[in-house]
Amino acid sequence: MxxxxxxxxxxxxxxxxxxxxILLAFISEWVDxxxxxxxxxxxxxxxxxxxxxxxxxxxxxxxxSKEDITPDGVEKPIFTISPIIYFSLSLTALFxxxxxxxxxxxxxxxxxxxxxxxxxxxxxxxxxxGYSSASSFSIIGSIRSALQMLGYEIxxxxxxxxxxxxxxxxxxxxxxxxxxxxxxxxxxxQPLGFGVILICFLAELEFVPFDIPExxxxxxxxxxxxxxxxxxxxxxxGRDLELLLASALTTSxxxxxxxxxxxxxxxxxxxxxxxFVVFLFSLFRALFARFRIDQMISGMWKxxxxxxxxxxxxxxxxxxx
Amino acid sequence: MGYGSIVKVPFGPQHPALxxxxxxxxxxxxxxxxxxxxxxxxxxxGIEKAMEARTYIQNIYLAERICGIxxxxxxxxxxxxxxxxxxxxxxxxxxxxxxVIAELERIHSHSLWVGIAAHEIGFDTLFMHLWRDRETVMxxxxxxxxxxxxxxxxxxGGVRRDITxxxxxxxxxxxxxxxxxxxxxxxxxxxxxxILKRTVNVGVLKPKDAVELCAVGPTLRASGVKNDVRKDxxxxxYDEVPFNVITNDGCxxxxxIIVRCEEMLESIRIIRYALEHMPxxxxxxxxPLVVPPGESVSRVEAPRGELIHYAKSNGTSKPERYKVxxxxxxxxxxxxxxxxxxxxxxxxIVLAGIDPCFACMDRVAIIDLKTGEKKxxxxxxxxxxxxxxxxxx
Numbered sequence: 114m115x116x117x118x119x120x121x122x123x124x125x126x127x128x129x130x131x132x133x134x135i136l137l138a139f140i141s142e143w144v145d146x147x148x149x150x151x152x153x154x155x156x157x158x159x160x161x162x163x164x165x166x167x168x169x170x171x172x173x174x175x176x177x178s179k180e181d182i183t184p185d186g187v188e189k190p191i192f193t194i195s196p197i198i199y200f201s202l203s204l205t206a207l208f209x210x211x212x213x214x215x216x217x218x219x220x221x222x223x224x225x226x227x228x229x230x231x232x233x234x235x236x237x238x239x240x241x242x243g244y245s246s247a248s249s250f251s252i253i254g255s256i257r258s259a260l261q262m263l264g265y266e267i268x269x270x271x272x273x274x275x276x277x278x279x280x281x282x283x284x285x286x287x288x289x290x291x292x293x294x295x296x297x298x299x300x301x302x303q304p305l306g307f308g309v310i311l312i313c314f315l316a317e318l319e320f321v322p323f324d325i326p327e328x329x330x331x332x333x334x335x336x337x338x339x340x341x342x343x344x345x346x347x348x349x350x351g352r353d354l355e356l357l358l359a360s361a362l363t364t365s366x367x368x369x370x371x372x373x374x375x376x377x378x379x380x381x382x383x384x385x386x387x388x389f390v391v392f393l394f395s396l397f398r399a400l401f402a403r404f405r406i407d408q409m410i411s412g413m414w415k416x417x418x419x420x421x422x423x424x425x426x427x428x429x430x431x432x433x434x
Numbered sequence: 435m436g437y438g439s440i441v442k443v444p445f446g447p448q449h450p451a452l453x454x455x456x457x458x459x460x461x462x463x464x465x466x467x468x469x470x471x472x473x474x475x476x477x478x479x480g481i482e483k484a485m486e487a488r489t490y491i492q493n494i495y496l497a498e499r500i501c502g503i504x505x506x507x508x509x510x511x512x513x514x515x516x517x518x519x520x521x522x523x524x525x526x527x528x529x530x531x532x533x534v535i536a537e538l539e540r541i542h543s544h545s546l547w548v549g550i551a552a553h554e555i556g557f558d559t560l561f562m563h564l565w566r567d568r569e570t571v572m573x574x575x576x577x578x579x580x581x582x583x584x585x586x587x588x589x590x591g592g593v594r595r596d597i598t599x600x601x602x603x604x605x606x607x608x609x610x611x612x613x614x615x616x617x618x619x620x621x622x623x624x625x626x627x628x629i630l631k632r633t634v635n636v637g638v639l640k641p642k643d644a645v646e647l648c649a650v651g652p653t654l655r656a657s658g659v660k661n662d663v664r665k666d667x668x669x670x671x672y673d674e675v676p677f678n679v680i681t682n683d684g685c686x687x688x689x690x691i692i693v694r695c696e697e698m699l700e701s702i703r704i705i706r707y708a709l710e711h712m713p714x715x716x717x718x719x720x721x722p723l724v725v726p727p728g729e730s731v732s733r734v735e736a737p738r739g740e741l742i743h744y745a746k747s748n749g750t751s752k753p754e755r756y757k758v759x760x761x762x763x764x765x766x767x768x769x770x771x772x773x774x775x776x777x778x779x780x781x782x783i784v785l786a787g788i789d790p791c792f793a794c795m796d797r798v799a800i801i802d803l804k805t806g807e808k809k810x811x812x813x814x815x816x817x818x819x820x821x822x823x824x825x826x827x
Contacts, residue, residue: 153562249443253778321556322628330451330554330782402628403556405779407465 129212129380134204137384138353139169141391145356148395169353173346181342188245195242196340196347202238203354206231210361211286211371213380215293220286225277228285228362229270232317235355236262239326242348243336254335257406258326261316264413265323269313271421275299275306276366278428285362289370300367305424307367309417314359315397316409318352322401323409360390440468443778447476451554451782454792458773458785465777470770474763478798485756490516490590490725493753497743498584500758501794503546506539507736508758509588511743514669515732516590519725519747525716528592529671533708535579535587536670536734537701541612542571543737544652544694544701547789548619551691554782555632560622567615574608577601592718602709609702616702620695633688637772637784640685649768650761651739652697653788655681656689663735674711677704687787694789724751736761738789760794 124130143158143166150157158165183192209224211217217224236258243255276299277283280291292298300307316323319335327335340348364370364386371379404412441462447455455476461469481500485493497512498505510532517524524532545568552560572582578597579585587593597605623629639649644657654661662679664672680696682689727749734741739761746755765788772784800809800816811819 153559154566155562321558324556325779328556328779330556331779333450399559401557402552402560402626402632404628404631405777407777408631 124218125208129218130208131204134207134354134357135350137387138350138357139173140166141357141360141388142169142353144388144391145395145398148392149399152396152399173350176346176349177343179342179345181344184247184339186247187339188247191241191245192339193344195238195245196344196351199235199238199242200347200351200354202231202235203351203358206358207354207361209285210358210365211289212361212383213371215286215289215371215379217286220284222287223283224285225273225283225288229273232269233262233266236266236317239336242340243326246336246339248339250332250334250338251336253332254326254338257332258319258336260406260410261319261323261325264410265313265316265417268309268413268417268421269317271418271425272306272310272313273362273366275303275424275428278425279303285365289365289372292369293372298367298369303367303424303428305420305427307363309421309424310363310367311393311397312417314363315394316413318356318359318394320394320398322397322404324403325406325409328403356391356394357387360387360394363390439463445781451785452790452792453550454790456790456792456796458781460773460778460781462778465779467773467776467778467781470773472766472770474766474792475796475798477793477796479793479796480798482756482758482797486753489723489751490753491723493756494589495586497758498586501760501791502583503543503791504539504736504738504741504794505584506535506587507734507741508743509586510536510670511732511734511736511741512745513588513590514734515730515743515745516725517721518730518732519728519745520590520721521726522591522719522721524592525719526671526713527596527715528717530708530712531593531595531597531717532588532670533672533675534597534705535575535585535593537704537708538571538575538578539585540701540737541698542568542575543789544698545571545616547737547786548623548691548694551633551687551783551786552629554786555629557626557629560619560629564619567612570608570612570615574605577604589718591721592716594718596717597709597712605709606706609705613699613702616695616698620692623691623695630688632780632783633686633691634684635686636780637687637776637787638685639768639772643771644685644768647767647771648764649739649788650764651736651789652690652693653739653765653768655679656693657685658683663733663740667733669732669734671708675704675707677707687783690787724749725753738762738791739764758794760791762788762791762795765790766795 126132147157147164158168161167161171183189206228208219209217209228240255240259243251243258276288279299279302280288282288282291319326327337337345337348364383368386371383373379374382443460443462445458445460446452447457457473457476459471459473460467481496485496488496494509494512497508500508545564549561549564549568552564575585576582578601579587579595587595639653639657641657641659644654644659649657658681660679660681665679677700680693680700682693684692725747727747729746732743741761742759744757745753748754769785769788772787773781776784800811801807802809
């Protein structure tokens with residue numbers, strides 16, 4: 114009994130739980146920064162650790178030690194709690210993702226719905242964080258992020274549902290199991306859905322061309338403008354976890370997830386895949402200019418939603434099951 | 435940001451899109467700008483006054499430091515004004531060297547600007563790549579003049595350094611590389627959908643408005659008006675070098691990008707021609723330190739547009755009055771016109787579209803914050819006013 118409890122605690126807190134996930138989040142930020150830097154013909158992080166791999170951790174620790182300023186006129190309770198919620202939402206969602214084997218740490222029938230719910234909740238937290246800051250830049254940023262959500266939420270949910278329809282289960286672990294037992298990745302069956310999910314996650318992560326809520330040259334740091342010190346550190350960590358969550362979800366839904374390949378353990382294939390997805394995100398981030406909010410929303414409704422619906426129709430018509 | 439009501443949004447003086455402090459107050463209806471109120475004068479540096487306290491030779495170095503980007507345009511303009519007062523004819527080799535440096539500077543200024551424009555619309559990759567390739571022209575400038583930013587090439591009566599025949603192959607190989615790269619960037623910019631979405635039909639300035647509001651430089655030429663000091667009132671060796679005045683009928687930010695890119699290609703052609711046809715002879719003539727009394731106005735086509743210097747001499751070794759009209763100031767009314775009816779998200783790129791250099795433009799204006807009225811002081815009254823202010827606090 115005691116040993117079981119201890120094992121569970123170890124799994125939740127250390128491996129593959131919180132500590133491991135946070136470390137992974139930092140590494141994925143490093144991969145992202147490094148890839149973008151190389152595309153832009155820069156070096157990126159270089160000095161902290163081998164090839165600067167410890168740079169995100171150093172940044173985090175440094176921010177923790179910085180002065181934490183709460184400006185006058187902010188909605189104090191929301192302002193204080195929103196970074197914590199933002200960070201913990203992404204972390205919670207990550208527990209539902211199968212990393213070590215095809216079964217996640219926490220899994221139940223219908224956890225896919227829960228994940229959709231969390232991804233919406235993250236945006237609402239962002240909106241609240243910006244709105245409570247009482248700065249005009251933050252308010253514009255948070256309004257933009259809420260508007261942006263109207264654009265990507267529906268295609269994103271549809272892209273979540275595609276693999277679920279194919280696998281006939283609403284559990285993420287179930288979808289991964291289905292892919293492994295059928296020996297095929299969903300991406301080959303539903304390439305449209307894969308494209309849709311990548312674009313929607315770019316919007317959710319606020320990456321170029323959808324970095325409208327934090328457009329530096331327009332509204333400083335957007336909804337994040339007024340945060341500093343520990344709160345900013347948590348927001349940054351939350352953002353890294355969100356990046357990890359997005360790539361882990363894409364991997365699990367479309368790229369076969371934690372899949373054992375002969376002697377390679379599933380965790381390792383999973384890591385390779387998520388870094389590949391992070392690489393894809395970084396690639397897109399470096400290749401475009403920023404859209405304007407009206408262009409983004411009309412583009413999403415005109416092109417992405419029809420594509421997502423077409424994908425669902427194809428699945429219902431038994432194409433690619 | 436409620437719809438149906440007009441909201442005032444301050445932009446600057448501290449803002450990431452502005453590299454220098456300047457304030458614009460936008461009246462916004464929903465997401466559309468209905469009125470713009472610029473407030474200039476945050477970055478007064480007193481250079482004109484400082485010039486009156488220094489000799490003509492010292493002032494060359496001061497004029498160079500009016501702007502960090504078009505430093506050569508300012509010294510050319512200054513030296514021309516003083517040469518006119520002295521009634522000195524510059525040797526023609528010096529004129530050709532001035533042309534070469536001016537065009538090299540135009541390439542570096544325009545490529546800097548295109549990078550900034552890419553950054554303003556969030557395309558950092560283009561920004562980084564352009565600035566990497568811009569190093570080539572900076573290296574050429576350093577190779578020719580010994581300096582990357584303040585070249586210190588011009589002096590009253592000519593230029594301080596010669597461009598020897600041994601230098602020419604190296605300059606040419608740099609130019610060939612730049613030409614290839616600039617063509618590549620023009621191709622990229624005209625074919626990248628996200629750039630087109632953010633720049634086409636943004637910040638429109640009709641040719642009629644551009645002329646009426648006295649826009650200058652690439653901003654004016656991007657509205658289809660053929661106007662260039664180099665052609666209209668040739669200085670240096672521009673009357674001997676054949677070149678085209680680049681215009682574009684797009685009237686929007688995209689046209690401004692394309693005009694600047696094509697001007698870079700044109701500059702490369704000018705430099706090649708000037709290097710090939712450079713006459714031999716002296717690079718400078720000696721001039722007296724004391725300037726006879728008189729007034730003169732000198733015009734130069736700086737990378738940002740028409741630059742005007744005015745000098746008044748009273749027969750001593752120091753100017754009595756010196757006045758600089760930088761191109762940014764001339765473009766401010768046109769800028770306000772462009773901003774009308776734009777989306778809030780387009781403010782940075784439209785603002786950047788005129789290639790603003792606020793620090794060159796700003797002169798002091800004393801404004802009473804309580805009443806909002808502008809005052810003009812002479813020095814004595816101003817000193818007493820300051821003392822009174824200090825005593826109050």
